[in-house]
Every structure is written in C-alpha cells, then in structure tokens.
Amino acid sequence: MVKIKIIFAVLVMNLSWVLFCSVDASVSYDNKAIIINGRRRILISGSIHYPRSTPEMWPDLIQKAKDGGLDVIQTYVFWNGHEPSPGKYNFEGRFDLVRFVKIAQQAGLYVNLRIGPYVCAEWNFGGFPAWLKYVPGMAFRTDNEPFKVAMQGFTEKIVSMMKSEKLFEPQGGPIIMSQIENEYGPVEWEIGAPGKSYTKWFASMALGLDTGVPWIMCKQEDAPDPIIDTCNGFYCEGFTPNKPTKPKMWTEIWTGWYTKFGGPVPYRPAEDLAFSVARFVQNNGSFFNYYMYHGGTNFGRDSAGLFIATSYDYDAPLDEYGLKREPKWGHLRDLHKAIKLCEPALVSAYPTVWSLGKNSEAHEFRSKAGDCAAFLANYDTSSSAKVTYFNKQYDLPPWSISILPDCKTAIFNTAKVSSLGSHMKMLPVSTVDFPWQSYNEEAPNSDDSDTLEMMGLYEQLNITRDSSDYLWYLTDVNIASDEGFLKNGDDPVLNIVSSGHSMQVFVNGQPSGIAYGRLENPKATFSGNVKLKAGINKISVLSAAVGLPNVGVHYEKMETGILGPVTLKGLNEGTRDLAKQTWSYKVGLKGETLSLHTLGIGSSVRWLAGSLVVQKRPLSWYKATFNAPEGNDPLALDMSSMGKGQMWVNGESIGRHWPANIASGASCGACNYAGTYNEKKCLSNCGEPSQKWYHLPRSWLKPTGNQLVIFEEWGGDPSGISLVRRTP
Numbered sequence: 001m002v003k004i005k006i007i008f009a010v011l012v013m014n015l016s017w018v019l020f021c022s023v024d025a026s027v028s029y030d031n032k033a034i035i036i037n038g039r040r041r042i043l044i045s046g047s048i049h050y051p052r053s054t055p056e057m058w059p060d061l062i063q064k065a066k067d068g069g070l071d072v073i074q075t076y077v078f079w080n081g082h083e084p085s086p087g088k089y090n091f092e093g094r095f096d097l098v099r100f101v102k103i104a105q106q107a108g109l110y111v112n113l114r115i116g117p118y119v120c121a122e123w124n125f126g127g128f129p130a131w132l133k134y135v136p137g138m139a140f141r142t143d144n145e146p147f148k149v150a151m152q153g154f155t156e157k158i159v160s161m162m163k164s165e166k167l168f169e170p171q172g173g174p175i176i177m178s179q180i181e182n183e184y185g186p187v188e189w190e191i192g193a194p195g196k197s198y199t200k201w202f203a204s205m206a207l208g209l210d211t212g213v214p215w216i217m218c219k220q221e222d223a224p225d226p227i228i229d230t231c232n233g234f235y236c237e238g239f240t241p242n243k244p245t246k247p248k249m250w251t252e253i254w255t256g257w258y259t260k261f262g263g264p265v266p267y268r269p270a271e272d273l274a275f276s277v278a279r280f281v282q283n284n285g286s287f288f289n290y291y292m293y294h295g296g297t298n299f300g301r302d303s304a305g306l307f308i309a310t311s312y313d314y315d316a317p318l319d320e321y322g323l324k325r326e327p328k329w330g331h332l333r334d335l336h337k338a339i340k341l342c343e344p345a346l347v348s349a350y351p352t353v354w355s356l357g358k359n360s361e362a363h364e365f366r367s368k369a370g371d372c373a374a375f376l377a378n379y380d381t382s383s384s385a386k387v388t389y390f391n392k393q394y395d396l397p398p399w400s401i402s403i404l405p406d407c408k409t410a411i412f413n414t415a416k417v418s419s420l421g422s423h424m425k426m427l428p429v430s431t432v433d434f435p436w437q438s439y440n441e442e443a444p445n446s447d448d449s450d451t452l453e454m455m456g457l458y459e460q461l462n463i464t465r466d467s468s469d470y471l472w473y474l475t476d477v478n479i480a481s482d483e484g485f486l487k488n489g490d491d492p493v494l495n496i497v498s499s500g501h502s503m504q505v506f507v508n509g510q511p512s513g514i515a516y517g518r519l520e521n522p523k524a525t526f527s528g529n530v531k532l533k534a535g536i537n538k539i540s541v542l543s544a545a546v547g548l549p550n551v552g553v554h555y556e557k558m559e560t561g562i563l564g565p566v567t568l569k570g571l572n573e574g575t576r577d578l579a580k581q582t583w584s585y586k587v588g589l590k591g592e593t594l595s596l597h598t599l600g601i602g603s604s605v606r607w608l609a610g611s612l613v614v615q616k617r618p619l620s621w622y623k624a625t626f627n628a629p630e631g632n633d634p635l636a637l638d639m640s641s642m643g644k645g646q647m648w649v650n651g652e653s654i655g656r657h658w659p660a661n662i663a664s665g666a667s668c669g670a671c672n673y674a675g676t677y678n679e680k681k682c683l684s685n686c687g688e689p690s691q692k693w694y695h696l697p698r699s700w701l702k703p704t705g706n707q708l709v710i711f712e713e714w715g716g717d718p719s720g721i722s723l724v725r726r727t728p
C-alpha cells in the first residue's frame with residue numbers, strides 16, 4: 001500500500017513536470033531569469049502609468065516603447081481613481097486599465113501589474129482613496145483588520161477583473177507578473193512586529209489569488225517564498241535577492257526624478273543611465289524596468305502632497321508629451337539591441353570576472369553551448385582606460401561599459417552616444433488667442449448660511465474628505481472702540497500657522513497676504529499687520545491642499561489645514577488667542593459649487609467681458625473659448641503670467657498651476673555624467689518657475705469652441721496666457 005502510494009506520487013510529479021514544460025503559456029523563474037513558455041528571458045521593461053496620459057496617447061506611447069526595445073510595460077494600479085467612493089468603481093477614460101493592458105498586448109508586449117494597492121508614486125495619498133482613512137478603526141499598511149479587509153477587497157477586485165478578461169499569461173494574456181504592496185521593507189523595519197505579521201498576511205493573501213504568474217515585492221528583503229524581492233534605485237548592481245532560487249530583478253531604474261513646485265527640475269544623463277543598466281546586467285541582472293519610461297502628467301488633483309508638480313516628466317526617455325527625448329531614447333534603444341544580442345549567453349552562464357587594470361574589469365558570459373558575451377567596464381570617474389581583452393585593445397571612456405555580444409566586437413559603449421540630441425521647442429501658436437471673461441469669487445465670512453460652525457480649529461481633510469483642495473476657515477474678531485491701535489495707528493499683527501500647504505488671508509473681505517510651505521516642510525506661517533476697525537471684523541482664510549501625502553510611516557496621520565496657533569498681537573490686552581474661539585468652515589469655492597469648470601453648466605453666471613475683465617485680482621475665474629490649432633504637435637499652456645490655481649478644458653482638469661513658485665535653494669551648475677548620480681546632482685530651471693508649461697492633451701480638444709477655464713488664487717494677468725506647441 002505504502003509502496004503504491006509512493007509510485008503514484010512519483011507519477012503525478014513527473015506528469016505535472018511534463019505538463020508544466022509542455023503547456024504553451026506559463027511563467028516561472030529560476031535563479032537566472034524569468035522563464036516564459038519554457039524559455040529564460042532577459043526582460044527590458046518600462047513604467048507608463050495609464051492615468052498620467054490619455055487613452056488616445058496610449059497606443060503611440062506603447063509603440064514607441066516597443067521601438068525602443070522594451071518587452072514589458074510596468075504600471076501601478078491607482079485605487080483612488082478606481083474607487084472614488086466605497087463600492088462605486090470607475091474604469092473609464094484615463095482609468096480604463098483593461099484597455100491599457102490590451103493595448104500593450106496588441107503591441108506584443110508583456111505587462112507587470114503592480115497592484116499595490118499602496119503605490120507611493122508621487123500620487124495623491126499614495127493611491128489610497130481619501131475615504132479609506134475614515135473607515136472606523138483604520139490604520140494604513142499594518143496589521144489592522146479594517147485595512148486588511150479593504151486591501152484584500154480591492155486586490156481581489158483587480159485580479160478577478162484581469163482573470164475574467166483573460167489577461168494573465170497562462171490564459172493567453174500579457175501579464176507575466178504582479179506586485180503586492182510596494183517598498184514595504186523600510187516601513188516594516190520601523191514598525192516591527194505588526195509590520196512583520198502584515199507582510200506574512202499580504203504575501204499569503206496574494207498567493208491565494210492564484211494568478212498563475214509570479215508575485216514580486218520591491219524593497220522588501222523578507223519577501224516570503226516564492227515571492228521575488230526586487231530592487232529600486234539609481235543603481236542596483238550590488239543587489240541580491242533573498243534566496244539563490246530567485247532571479248535578480250530591478251523594478252525601478254530611476255531615469256531622472258520628479259519635480260516639485262518650488263524646486264529645480266532634475267535630469268539624469270543618458271550615459272550614466274545606460275552605464276547603470278549595463279552594470280546591473282553584467283552582474284547577473286536579468287529583468288530591469290525604467291521608472292519612468294514615460295512619466296506624463298499629474299492631471300486633475302492626482303499629484304501627491306508636499307508640492308509635487310503637475311508635470312511628471314521625470315526626464316524619462318519619452319517626455320511628458322509623449323515625444324522621444326533624445327539622445328536618451330535612442331541611446332537606450334542602442335543599449336537594448338546590444339543586450340538582446342547577448343541574451344543567449346546571459347541566460348545560460350554566470351559571468352567570470354577579472355580585473356583589466358586599475359578600476360577596470362571584464363565580465364564574460366560563456367555558455368556550454370558556445371555562446372559568449374562580454375562587458376568591459378571602466379569605473380574611473382575621470383580617466384579613460386585602455387584595456388586588453390583577448391589580445392585586442394579597447395578604449396573605455398570614464399564611467400563606461402562596452403558590450404561585446406560575441407566576445408570580439410564592442411558594438412556599444414554606454415558613454416559613447418551616437419543617437420542625435422534634440423532641441424525640443426515650445427513655439428507660440430499665433431493663430432490662437434483667448435478672449436477672456438472673468439468672474440469674481442468673493443471671500444465668504446462667518447455669517448454666510450452655508451457654513452459649518454464649530455469651536456476651535458479642525459483638520460482640513462476631515463472636513464473636505466478631499467472633495468476640493470480648498471477649505472475656508474472663518475472667524476470674527478471683536479475690537480473694542482478703546483483699543484490703542486485705533487488711535488496710534490500701530491496695526492496689530494495676525495499670526496496664523498498652517499500645517500499645510502498654502503493659505504490666503506482676507507480681513508473684512510480685503511486680501512491681506514499669502515503664505516505657503518516649502519518642499520520637505522509643508523508648514524506655512526502667515527504673519528502680518530492687519531487693518532481692523534472697531535466692532536466686528538471678519539477674518540477669512542482660504543487654506544489650500546496641494547495634494548495629500550503619499551509616503552512615510554502612517555502618513556495618513558499627517559495633518560493639513562490651519563491647526564494653529566492663531567493669534568492677534570498688539571491689543572490693549574496684549575495677545576489674543578484666536579485658535580480656541582468659534583470658527584466657521586466652508587468646503588470648496590463658490591465657483592466649484594456653481595460648476596464653473598464644467599462644460600455647459602454655470603452658464604447662468606454673469607461673466608465680465610471686454611474691459612471689465614479683472615486682472616491681478618485674487619480669487620478670479622477666467623473663461624475663454626478657442627479653436628484647436630491645426631496639426632498634431634502636442635500642446636501646452638504657457639502660464640508664466642499667472643500665480644497659483646487650477647485649469648480645465650472642456651470640463652477636463654488639466655491640473656494645478658503654480659508658476660509663481662520659483663525654483664530656489666539649489667544650484668544649476670554644469671553636470672558631468674561620470675560619477676555616482678543622485679537627484680540633486682543635475683538640475684535645471686533655477687531662478688525660474690518650477691513649471692510654467694502645462695500639457696493640454698490634443699484628445700481633450702474639439703476642432704472648434706473649446707472652453708478653457710482657470711481659477712486663479714493669487715491674482716495673475718490672463719492676457720499673458722498663451723498656447724504653445726511642442727516641436728522636436
């Protein structure tokens with residue numbers, strides 16, 4: 001009996017092995033590589049986030065990715081876009097995930113679906129819906145029952161959607177792997193035990209979904225088997241997965257870095273980017289993904305807190321507008337061709353490594369079948385190296401790697417860029433101007449009927465639930481007629497501390513100043529003399545969020561809005577504390593309530609036209625109708641003459657504008673490609689607006705009668721707004 005059982009088990013094992021090998025569609029892995037349909041593969045991947053472009057742009061972006069030598073498109077899944085309120089799903093337009101995956105499939109590319117559902121991604125609230133925070137008992141990304149229920153619910157929703165569309169590779173689809181959580185290792189390390197049990201839980205939850213393709217976790221050294229832990233960074237050659245049975249994968253090669261309002265624009269030289277990739281591959285790396293291959297745009301209110309700009313260009317090989325960024329795109333294409341020629345050797349041998357001299361090395365992959373590929377590297381940051389490899393001399397520029405797919409001919413060197421550069425231009429479209437009309441938004445006050453009155457100061461998100469960037473904080477200050485300042489003219493000083501991100505102060509309806517946080521520190525402090533009269537004075541403060549935080553341990557606890565102190569100094573009594581008195585709250589702008597930005601609605605509103613159009617007035621709405629210019633060049637708005645606010649075309653939100661936030665506190669000197677790169681090394685735009693151009697997707701325009709709407713918080717000159725087109 002026992003014997004029979006054993007024989008039977010052996011039979012079953014053999015059978016499943018045979019099945020496994022003979023079934024056409026399968027994805028597995030070993031220590032060398034991801035194995036698709038029985039073949040080890042060197043896989044070249046690029047991140048394109050579907051909501052950061054329009055569906056009309058997707059086929060072209062994906063085709064250009066394919067032409068650039070990519071095998072895989074990697075994307076996060078954006079929960080807050082898909083489930084804007086509990087149980088109400090949205091998979092339309094920019095959030096049509098299935099359409100995006102199918103476009104990749106039609107182009108013959110694979111997909112790495114990073115479900116998360118935490119995504120970080122410089123995305124609003126790290127991809128979590130704002131309502132999630134208010135589920136009773138909620139704590140994000142830890143061993144917390146309400147969180148786990150919600151996370152599992154959404155992950156299952158996405159997996160079953162992909163399954164029913166037959167999108168996993170064993171079903172004939174393009175998805176060859178999925179990611180659960182995202183960069184959780186550092187959080188787990190910080191919070192300890194509950195983090196460890198959360199990791200165990202989400203790993204087995206994911207494995208239980210039975211997708212038929214491998215799961216990965218990035219930046220998570222303790223990824224439980226069989227989940228593959230992967231590396232993110234500017235360089236990953238030194239990374240090793242946590243088990244010798246897993247392949248060495250790089251899920252985020254940072255091709256540049258994101259821009260923040262108030263910061264300079266980072267870029268990363270193509271030579272160093274190619275060097276980092278070649279260095280990874282010569283050290284056993286077999287999967288690498290560019291983050292981003294196309295960064296795109298943070299439309300709407302999608303960008304994360306702490307001042308992430310609307311542009312998410314990232315200095316990626318495809319620029320924000322979907323055009324090839326040269327020489328980066330072409331240089332990487334050439335690199336990919338060279339690596340693909342090495343594939344037979346790379347997937348069947350480990351490298352033999354030896355020194356070729358000071359700071360130089362050879363990595364040679366020689367397979368039993370006779371394939372040979374070599375990488376000759378010079379790590380010196382200032383001198384080139386003349387090296388000898390099998391009786392031939394090779395010249396290696398500083399900080400470079402030459403690739404020899406046959407161990408004889410160097411067909412590519414990471415520092416020798418043969419692809420031509422380009423001089424991207426933004427040219428004015430002279431045929432389009434904007435006949436502006438304006439609408440005056442007034443500061444509300446505590447007497448208004450549609451306000452919520454409470455004692456003391458309240459956190460902003462708790463009240464807005466992120467239905468708007470804006471929350472009005474309204475209060476009254478009673479000034480006795482015997483106040484000294486009324487006679488001596490020494491106006492009292494109003495002090496307001498906000499936890500973020502910007503505020504605009506009105507006293508008795510008059511603009512009295514602005515304050516905003518800076519980059520890493522979202523806190524804003526207003527301090528200024530204010531004109532007060534005897535009797536009741538109306539203080540109205542417009543607090544604006546610039547996205548919700550997306551990163552940090554329990555970032556859901558970070559506060560936004562005016563939480564004090566709020567004081568009035570220079571009264572007879574000395575300093576009056578205003579924080580604990582009665583405040584009234586009003587969510588959003590009047591213009592938002594009237595839907596001024598929505599096409600066709602709000603037409604009952606009286607707009608001012610011609611000479612009545614206001615300029616430099618805080619809290620102004622502008623509207624203009626225009627015809628689309630001819631041609632296919634991507635379009636943008638040059639907003640240099642404006643301050644801060646939001647823009648819409650035909651009811652679609654273009655995003656937040658903030659050209660008045662100037663890139664400061666950094667130096668934009670020359671940038672040498674050689675040497676270890678970081679995001680502070682190569683910068684541009686110092687002393688200029690961090691972002692003055694705002695992408696206006698062609699697909700949002702009709703031939704005629706397009707409606708552009710702008711809300712300006714600070715006061716700008718709309719006559720300075722122009723339409724520009726991007727030309728290579």
Ligand SMILES: *[C@@H]1O[C@H](CO)[C@@H](O)[C@H](O)[C@H]1NC(C)=O
Nearest residue numbers: 031244282283284350351353
């Ligand atoms: C490549 O992987 C093999 C097997 O894990 C290992 O022995 C070797 O040291 C690795 N080589 C390099 C250059 O990383």
Ligand SMILES: *[C@@H]1O[C@H](CO)[C@@H](O)[C@H](O)[C@H]1NC(C)=O
Nearest residue numbers: 452454457458459461462463
């Ligand atoms: C959230 O706002 C409500 C009023 O809408 C208030 O009762 C509650 O205390 C607030 N919670 C926090 C944590 O501020």
